[in-house]
Amino acid sequence: MAEPSPADITGSTPPLTGPQADDGRLIQRAGRGDHSAMATLAARYEALLLGLAQGLMRGREDLARDVLQDVWIRVLKSGSAFSGQSSAKTWLYRVTINRCHDVRAKMDRQTPAESVRPPAERTFDGEQSTAVTRAVETLKPDQRMLVILCYHSGMSHSQAADILGVPIGTIKSRLNTALNDLRAALSSRTTTHQQGADDARAARRPA
């Protein structure tokens, strides 16, 4: 199915007041079965939502794809009821976060031991990324979600507050606490790693 350009989609619609209203109208049309509107939405948000889902799913792209597929199905099912009173981007992000939360909860119920341990096949490479990833995994679930969401592409604190449904001051204070915890976890890991390296050098040194 060839993806139509946004101009083809919006050509028959009345003038829009802004990009958010445009997205909302696209969601409505997608919910009514307009696949071209769905294509436009995907062109705008698929990569962003997939990245967010991947971050929330500990880097597992297969799960992130499943989550995103479910998100689009939600759009197809209930998008026609979208009234546009809130931001379409907020709605899409919130659907994605909730779906990620459900998938992770389901995984925790099925294999709790495995779900706690990060999977071996990770997309985050490099020593520093692995350290940061492991440090993020040590955070509480809500702190982890907050950190990933707030540092998502182009996400402001106010948008994160809208998505999570909490005041912006709460977002800032929680984010500050999460970053402090994260830095503490990273420093302890660095200290442990440095101490281990020193011990190894001392062991290799000839007496």
Place this chain on the structure above:
Amino acid sequence: MHEPHDDPLERELASLSKYTGEPTSIWQEAIDKHRREQQQKLWVWVRRPAPALAAAALALLVASIAVRPIDPAADERRAAMKNALSDWNAEPSNTLAARALAPAPTFGGGDADRLLSRSAATGAAKPTDTAVDEKLTDLANAREHIATPSGLIGGSAGRGPVPSGGAPIADKALPAVADRSAGNRDRTGEPMPPSGVTAARSRPSGNAPASAAPPEPAIAAKRENQPPPAPSAGAAIEPIDDAFSPLDVTAEVRLQVPDVTEFYNKVVPSLVDVKNGETFASFALSNAREKDVTAGKADALNLTLRVSEDRLPQVLDELRRQSTVLSESAQTPPQAERLRQIDSLVELNEMALKQVAKEAKATPAPTKGAALADDAKLKKVAENLAELNQRRMRVEQGNDFATVNIVALNDFDAAPRFAPGAPAQAPTTPGAVPARGDAAPLVMMEAGAKDAASPAREPAPAVLQPAPGAETGKITRAAREGWSSLGDTTADFVRSAIGTMIYWLPALIAAVAALWWVRRRATDSMREPPPQ
């Protein structure tokens, strides 16, 4: 905005949620999946394993629906069971406290045993053939005990002849009741023929009741031509009061009085002998003022009395003395016809009794509910038979209750007749035309003249305005009755809730299971914010 991030840690965190892979087309996969789901929606729904409770409730529902065409008599048994429960509720021994505290009459375990033990204590039938036979014997003995020497209740074959001396009651007791209103209607709703045709006579001079006023030939012939209801095995057992009302001796009187309210307050109470069981069946006092809106006089009074037949002439005389009679009419069904009707009804009830016994014997092992239903039927038949015998005795002795329908109209031009302390008015001389302001004359209403004369004086249903002193008592009584009704309603609700637990509990379980199932299916969408 956090981009660009100066802190290396923030850069690393931003990279965690940044997709760097190949361009995707997940939305197309979503569309395909959604289309497949739409096509297989019903099949997917059927394939999903339903919770056990929901499946059980669904099976119960299907079974309850399927039992209707399989067993058409189930509805009848259910209705009979409902009637049995209603009868049980109607028993005086079931006081409010007892009804509220007693376990509900469900049909499982101890409750059914308790009900059966109660039935046994009150002489009700047990669900065995022997018990039914015993019940029939008891009923027959009771009827023979009540029955008259004429041998009425022993069955139609052994029933003695109707007393030949059973002359119409009007021959013995009724005064001359003239049909002066061609607009009057008999109890069957058909207009009565004119006076000349019906051979009704004008009231003779004086107030002495005329003797041997025969029943109107038209009505008598009509009743003679009416065959008694044919007994049928499937006849329903109806309350006998309604069936008997056309057989009552009935008098209809139209009056004119100076003040209807005064008439109601001062004259009407003396008409009824409450100690002997006479009653006020109904009344309506209209306050729609016709001429004087400030006088407070009522326009009309509709009153129905139930008085003894032997006192009917006395009542009518009193009415003639205290008012101006505009018209009178009476119906006196022949005593033989009344007795024949009673016999027919007795026969109907006996047929019903035999039918119940036959059904009970045909069922070798009746359920407890069916036994209760049979018990209720037998009880109703017994009550009907007892009432019929009492009515028959009263008819034979000529002291059955007669119905007196009184319509009193206000004569605003007349002088006050019921002034405080004033003596009772002298009897009105029929046919005399008194002067204006005197006692109202006896108005001879010709055919068709009644409606044209006083169309606006037709009594309209209205509410009697109570005396000011009675207002407090009325409010107190209403409050007490309200509280009593509330208590009864609460007790009935509790009893019904417990008694119908067998029905609503599975429904509640099914509803909860279905809700749980739906919520579980829709967990994802419910957790999402609703589209705004």
